[in-house]
Structures are given as C-alpha cells and as structure tokens.
Amino acid sequence: MPRKNSGPHLVWLKSRKKYYISFTDKGRSRLVSTGERDSARAQAALATFLSARASSGADSGRLRGPAELTIEQALVWYATEHAPDVRAPRAIGVAIERLSAWWGTRTVADVNKATVAGYRRHRETTGRGRGLSRKEAARGVAPATVDRELVVLRAAINWAHANNRLTTAPKIEGGTERPPRDRWLTVAEAAGLLRAARKSPPHILLFTALALYTGARHAAIVELTWDRVDLRAGTIRYLPAGRAQTAKQRPTVPIPRPLLILLRKARKTAKNPYVITWRNRPVESCRTGFRTAAARAGLAGVTPHVLRHTAGTWMAQRGVDTWQISGFLGHTESRTTALYKHHSPEYLDQARAGMERRRR
Template sequence: MSEWRIKLYRGKYAAVRSVNGATERYSLRTADYAEAQRRLIDFQLQPEGELVRDLMAVYLADKRKTAIRWKDLDGAWKQAEPTFGHLRPDQITRDLCRKYRDMRYAQGRKPATVRKELETVRAGMFFSKSGRAAIFELPPQPKPKERFLTKEEARQLVKAARPFPHIRAFIVLSLTTAARQSALLELTWDRVDFKRGRISLSLGDDLDETRKRRAEVPINRRARLYLEALYRARTCDYVIEWGGHRVLSVKKGFKAACDRAGLEGVTPHILRHSAASWMAMARVPMLDISKYLGHTDIMVTARRYAKVHPDYLRQAADALEW
C-alpha cells in the first residue's frame, strides 16, 4: 500500500494511492494546490472506514440482500455521493443539506426526488452507530396526489389499451385488486385460487417482512373474466406476461394507453388510488378498505380516503344544525 499523494483529476485535486495494484482516489474538491495540501492532511487524519461513502457501502450491501427496490437506493446514492461521500458523518449539517437541495432544484429535480436522495443518505448513516453524528434537513413531504379515475375514465383507458393486452390486463387487475404495481407484476398463477375466488398478493418467501404488506383479496366478476382468459392463453408462470416472459415495467405501454384515451396526469399508481377511492365513495368501511390495501394502520387509510367518503364529517355538520 503506497502513501497518499496529490494528483490532478478532471480539473480538481484528489488524494490518490495504490492498494494491491488498484488505485484508490478521493476528491479533495479544490483546484487550488495549496488548499489541496491542507485538505490532504485533514483527510489523512480521518479514521479508515469512517467516511460517509464507506458507511454507505456497508448499508447498500445489506439492502441488496433484503430490499426489493435496492436499485432505487443505489441510484439515489449515485446522485448524492459527490456531495457527501468524501465527508465524515459529523460534517453533514442542515446547511449542507439545504445546499444540496438547492443544487438539485437548480438541476430541475423535483422535491420528492431530492427528499428520497437525502432519505437514502440518512438511512445509511443511521444504519451504523458511527454515522449518527450526521444532522439532516429534508425537503417537506410532497402532498399526495388527489387525482383518481372516474369509472367512465377507467372504461376509456381499458378500451385504449386493447392493442396492448398485457397493459389492459394490468389496468383491469389493478382496479379490481387495488394492488401495487410491483405486486401485480410479481403475481404468479400458483397464487390465483379460482376455486376459492382469492388472489394472494404476498410472495410467501423470506423477504415478505421487508416488503410493504400485501393482502389476500377476493376475485370479483370482472377480474375473473380477465383472469380466466389470461389463464387459457398463458405461456409462463406470471399472470402479467408478454411474449412468454414476465413484464418488468408497464411504464411505456401505460403512457401510450393514457395518451390514446386522452387522460392526463395518470400514473400506474393512480389505479390503486382510484380503486381505494371508489370503495370509499361506495361507503365501504375504512377498516375493510385498509385490509384490502394491505395497510397495517387504519389511520393511514383514513387520512387518505376518508375525505372522499359521502358521509365524511356529515355527523359533525348535522350537530351544528339549529
């Protein structure tokens, strides 16, 4: 292992050394050589393995074993690493988080995206005791989207998706099961019980505890019609398939169907939101809606959907009659 030395890299100085024939490089984040020398001294005083990038490496390695959407975490850290990676945890401050937020906003990123990136860094630091000296400030949580489909819009969307059978199947099953996109795309035929009239959205494996909870839901009339047709035409184990293979994403096909139907501001997740809203407007009890959605806390359901219930605050309003 060689000693650290200063080397110019892409217009800025970096601390560089050779370890077992491989080069390690950490940016000193300055183009001034004298300042780089001072920063190199500070850098060498830091304990090995205590930089933010080292702690994040441990956290992400663990998440690759347990998290379904670990690639999202990797992507978030890829954006945040140039700002935070070379620091010690105690050098992460509210002011630095604000600077990062403003920089990402200037790059055109949405508050929800920036919040997710900072949440990823925060989770990585709190994963280790040595990372808990970091202090974070996150952009405010974005307001939930209020958009949901009317049943007429849903019929238009299904009709527009006829050229894309897998997209049409996804739309219908989303609206009849209120399942999350990931749960439907992972659904296999062994968890569709036509005899009992039930669909188990849970995978039933060792990772179930790390996922958002998934429910077992009844098969209604419309869902059964589509499922029976899909079962007769099946060419693989997955319910949502295309060309004999599991569908990994419906993003492009779903957008094409929305464009054909003339619907704006509609995403795949809005189908789940629409299904829950329809149940609330039909006066389905909040507890039943909560179980259908797989929520672990009925208050989560009530905060989102109670306001579309026809009787929302009606008793309170009636009490004010005089």
C-alpha cells in the same frame, strides 16, 4: 476553493450506445465501459466497480472520523453489505447512484443543512431522473424522490456508525411533510384508460386492470405469480409464500368480475409462472407502457399509484366501511380514514344534521 470531484456514476454515450462509468482519478476524468445497454445491469456493474474500489484499501474497515470518511465510501459499504438483504435492493441502488454522482468525494463532515439543501436544489431543478447525458433539456425530479434519496444517505451514514466504522453521525433533516395528492379517476376516465390500454401490448392492459380493480402497488403486481391467483375461489394472494408482511402490506383480495374475465383469458395462454409477462418473460416495470396508455387516453400526470387511490376512493364513495377498505388495500384503518373518509356519502352527516337542527 476548488470544487470536489464527483464520485463514480453512470453516463450514457449515445455514439456507442452503452453505459459508461465516469469517475475522476488523480485529477483526470476517466470513462470505463460497463458493456451494457440495460440500465439495471449497468447499475450492477457500477456497484461492482465501487465495491472493488472500496476493498482496495488496506484500512477499509477501520474506525474513522466524519472528516475522514467520504460519502462514496459510506454508500459503497451500505450497498454491498446491507442493501442486498433488503426487500428492494434495486431501488436503493438507483438512489445510491444519484447520491454518489453529486456528493462524490465530499466527506461525512460536509453533510449539513447547506449541502443537503444544495443537493435538493440540484435534483429538483437540473437533476433529471436518470441523470444521464442527453440532448433533451434537463428537468428536475419530484421533491418526494429527493426525500427518498436522502433517506438512503442517512441510512448509509448511520449504518457506518452502527458498524464501528464512523465515530459520529450527523443528523440529516427529512423533507417537509406534504399533503397526499387527492387525484383519482372518474368511471369515464377509467374506461378511457382501459380502452387505451387495449391498444398497448397485452401485459399493459392486464397490469392496468389489476391496479384498478385490486388497488395493488406496482411492485406487488409485477411480482405476482399464477400460483397465488385462485380463479376458482376468485382471490389473489399478493404476499409470496415465506415472506413476512411489511409496512406496505400485501393482502389477499377478491377478484372483481371484469378482472376475472381478463385473468381467465390470460391464464389460458400463460407460459411463465409470472402473471405480468412480455414475450414470455417477466417484466421489472410497466411504468413506461402505462404512461403511454395514459397519454393516449388524455390523462396527464396519472401514474399507477393513482389507480390504487382510485380503488380506495370508489369504495368510499359507494359507502364501503373503512375497515373493509383498509383490508382490501393493506392499509391501517387510521390511514384509510385519513385518505378516504371524506369521500364517503356519510361523511360528517351527523355534524351537518346537528347544524341544521333548530335549537329549542
């Protein structure tokens, strides 16, 4: 049985130093230049290309059976009609590119345990993060990354079904629930990381300090603006005005003294509404710069999220009540208890005392 064509996806042509859209048309492989070197703008060009392909058919909005609707089409509808209204459209766009590159013209009827397992194997072994052509050896992505991509696939298919474009939607099983990683930094490791960050561009040091001392998520930090940093009151309001809280809450937190010193210094020279800037421009991500600083500090496998977990762990180790930790991090108290209670110096102390007490 011949292999089905892959859907349109981005490839990097090193010789031309630009992203191209690779797709198959009538059995022939074709390349169309996006004209972009930036991956985010290239992904936007891909979305436009997919939208144009989707709208070219006269019956694009009719109700179809699972064997008639391609995964590519379902993803295009979801990307163009629903994703722009969500909190993180760029993250959905990245997932859609990865999904489209593998599922291609497979139909919704082809979605089953075997094909989902095949996609998972591909992404976890050879499906490198960017999925682009490079000389470096292919490497897989984390299982959690594949889980998030399959969530987008399931959402796209369910969206088509809910909007009367698909008669029935198959069930896509989620990944195996994995225990959270209990990686946190010691005080010495954190000090080493901050020293290494001082050798990086200034925004990496400020980002690292914000992540460590407030436990905020990456997105909340890079989206932070100075109007929500009250240096007199010593507080940071991570939730933008007019935005409703989501499951990933953005709390208002006090500013610890070491961070306050850095923020005051950064505020004096700020020429942009955003706190985290590079060359007076806001940045979308600090992950690359942070990874460089962590490597310089000799900390393998340390991500920005490890600093969030470090903040919660330090508070628990120093006897802070779980209610206050949950308020500081924007967790539910039950989630905080599950993650940090075992770090508390009072963890199960009554149970231990009971076992040590002699029976009368």
